[in-house]
Amino acid sequence: MSKPDIDYSLYLVTGRELLPPGKDYYESLEESLKGGVTLVQVREKDTDTGEFIEVAQKTKEVCDKYGVPVLINDRIDVCLAVGAAGIHIGQTDTPLLIARSLLPPTAIIGLSVTTPDQARLAIEHGADYVGIGPVWYTTSKDLKGKLSIGPEGAGAILEVLAESRIPAVAIGGIHPPNLPFLFHASIAPDSRNYLAGIAVISDIVSSLTPETASRGLKQVIDSFLRSRSATKQPKAVFATEVGQSRTVEGFLDTVAELMVVVKKETPLIHQITNNVVINDSANATLAVGASPIMATHPKDVKDLSPAIGALLINFGTISDKEGMLVAGRQANVNRKPLVFDPVAVGGTAHRRDTSKELLSHWQPTVIKGNAAEIGALAGSSEVATRGVDSVGSSFKDPAALVKSLARRRGAIIVLTGESDYISDGETVLKASNGHSLLGHITGSGCMTGTLIATFCAGARLSHLATKQVFEGESMLVQGDMLAGALAGVLVMTVAADVAAAREDVRGPGTFRAALLDELYNLTPEVLKQRAKIEIL
Numbered sequence: 323m324s325k326p327d328i329d330y331s332l333y334l335v336t337g338r339e340l341l342p343p344g345k346d347y348y349e350s351l352e353e354s355l356k357g358g359v360t361l362v363q364v365r366e367k368d369t370d371t372g373e374f375i376e377v378a379q380k381t382k383e384v385c386d387k388y389g390v391p392v393l394i395n396d397r398i399d400v401c402l403a404v405g406a407a408g409i410h411i412g413q414t415d416t417p418l419l420i421a422r423s424l425l426p427p428t429a430i431i432g433l434s435v436t437t438p439d440q441a442r443l444a445i446e447h448g449a450d451y452v453g454i455g456p457v458w459y460t461t462s463k464d465l466k467g468k469l470s471i472g473p474e475g476a477g478a479i480l481e482v483l484a485e486s487r488i489p490a491v492a493i494g495g496i497h498p499p500n501l502p503f504l505f506h507a508s509i510a511p512d513s514r515n516y517l518a519g520i521a522v523i524s525d526i527v528s529s530l531t532p533e534t535a536s537r538g539l540k541q542v543i544d545s546f547l548r549s550r551s552a553t554k555q556p557k558a559v560f561a562t563e564v565g566q567s568r569t570v571e572g573f574l575d576t577v578a579e580l581m582v583v584v585k586k587e588t589p590l591i592h593q594i595t596n597n598v599v600i601n602d603s604a605n606a607t608l609a610v611g612a613s614p615i616m617a618t619h620p621k622d623v624k625d626l627s628p629a630i631g632a633l634l635i636n637f638g639t640i641s642d643k644e645g646m647l648v649a650g651r652q653a654n655v656n657r658k659p660l661v662f663d664p665v666a667v668g669g670t671a672h673r674r675d676t677s678k679e680l681l682s683h684w685q686p687t688v689i690k691g692n693a694a695e696i697g698a699l700a701g702s703s704e705v706a707t708r709g710v711d712s713v714g715s716s717f718k719d720p721a722a723l724v725k726s727l728a729r730r731r732g733a734i735i736v737l738t739g740e741s742d743y744i745s746d747g748e749t750v751l752k753a754s755n756g757h758s759l760l761g762h763i764t765g766s767g768c769m770t771g772t773l774i775a776t777f778c779a780g781a782r783l784s785h786l787a788t789k790q791v792f793e794g795e796s797m798l799v800q801g802d803m804l805a806g807a808l809a810g811v812l813v814m815t816v817a818a819d820v821a822a823a824r825e826d827v828r829g830p831g832t833f834r835a836a837l838l839d840e841l842y843n844l845t846p847e848v849l850k851q852r853a854k855i856e857i858l
């Protein structure tokens with residue numbers, strides 16, 4: 323006999339102690355199976371052996387009706403007693419090789435892993451699958467101070483597992499609002515290996531309506547898995563047309579179209595930005611035809627999210643972290659483009675920690691920064707930060723850097739400088755407009771972030787208007803976000819070129835006013851004539 327084929331996509335780990343008052347365990351279990359649970363683990367932490375066996379036996383009877391396999395948490399004896407499909411063990415439980423020797427050869431053995439090294443051992447010892455976690459903090463298990471690893475930590479483990487093809491589920495603090503983020507942000511940067519599913523306790527068990535809870539999770543999971551297996555493309559968090567071959571002319575046509583869409587649709591661009599640039603950023607948004615809203619209060623930003631076209635989070639003065647956390651998560655939930663501008667992230671430990679916290683909380687669509695900022699995120703020390711400006715020369719190979727960071731982060735990376743580099747992890751674009759006067763007015767980089775958010779909003783609206791069918795549920799953002807990011811960069815830098823060439827511009831003061839005028843007056847035709855871009 324061979325091992326059973328297991329569908330790991332929606333893995334319920336039981337937790338009778340978490341049932342809502344009055345809810346029967348078996349009723350809840352059956353409802354969750356109806357909602358699409360594909361695998362069940364009976365987890366009883368404080369139950370006597372006799373009772374554990376009884377619960378496991380009855381759980382198996384219910385699951386058998388739905389053809390869903392049952393695994394047992396930790397206990398080989400209980401597994402053997404009820405003829406379950408296998409066990410799940412942790413790092414401090416019965417060692418895997420011993421468990422293997424005690425169980426029938428067809429038994430499934432899953433192992434918890436928190437680090438890449440543990441994943442290597444799991445491969446070596448022949449685990450059938452691994453449970454990666456805790457991904458996020460949870461109250462369903464005493465984590466004994468163990469740090470949660472976040473989607474990025476899960477991605478590092480998936481990289482190790484890629485060749486072995488051992489399936490992996492993520493566990494810990496997984497709920498509908500963070501599920502699309504988890505799937506996308508955990509895709510392994512190089513191999514593009516991805517999660518086979520998620521393991522969940524409280525989101526299903528604590529629900530009064532576990533069937534609905536399971537169905538909601540399953541829809542997102544199935545859609546993600548379908549989109550991965552259908553395309554085999556290294557798509558990140560944004561949908562572009564698969565296999566689309568792109569030319570400079572094609573990009574410029576799309577940018578021109580986005581300029582028109584933004585003027586026509588006037589999307590609301592929500593900006594949590596620093597107090598140095600609020601006024602200029604709001605005016606830049608208005609100048610290109612969109613509508614700015616600069617709300618920061620956590621309660622405010624939550625309500626706003628469904629109505630906005632895109633969100634910009636610029637943490638220049640980092641005074642609104644709570645608002646940033648909530649707004650970013652809501653942007654993911656509502657699938658709105660999210661542009662992150664980690665101003666001076668390499669400059670202080672507080673900025674590095676804040677950036678890490680924000681990025682473990684939500685998935686940006688675009689990360690924009692100067693050389694020092696992008697270098698800090700990429701872990702490169704080639705460029706240092708002084709205040710909010712980069713110092714020193716730029717990278718030896720900026721194209722390779724933005725491409726690899728885009729793949730690691732699952733986001734489009736925009737590196738600004740004398741030339742701007744933009745990558746989605748596949749394509750790298752180089753844009754070479756702009757004028758040195760931009761460096762003499764404060765906040766020009768922040769305004770670029772604003773315009774990237776604005777044109778990403780346009781790209782989403784443009785996509786929705788065409789009603790092309792994509793695997794909607796799993797995509798964090800739909801639309802041509804690479805073109806949106808390029809449009810933001812080009813509109814800003816071409817307008818700067820035009821402004822700087824004006825006779826009435828005599829220095830930073832007149833340039834600042836002229837820039838706003840030229841953002842307002844810039845036409846798609848002029849942009850196409852003046853844009854200097856290359857596909858590298």
Ligand SMILES: Cc1ncc(COP(=O)(O)OP(=O)(O)O)c(N)n1
Nearest residue numbers: 410411412413434453454463493521
């Ligand atoms: C699928 C899955 N992954 C991880 C765990 C955690 O197992 P462990 O580390 O052994 O902790 P306990 O569950 O025993 O508290 C799991 N149970 N299932």
Ligand SMILES: Cc1ncsc1CCOP(=O)(O)O
Nearest residue numbers: 456460462494495522523524
């Ligand atoms: C058993 C376990 N192991 C790591 S986190 C966790 C609990 C997951 O529960 P929840 O889905 O309620 O966060």
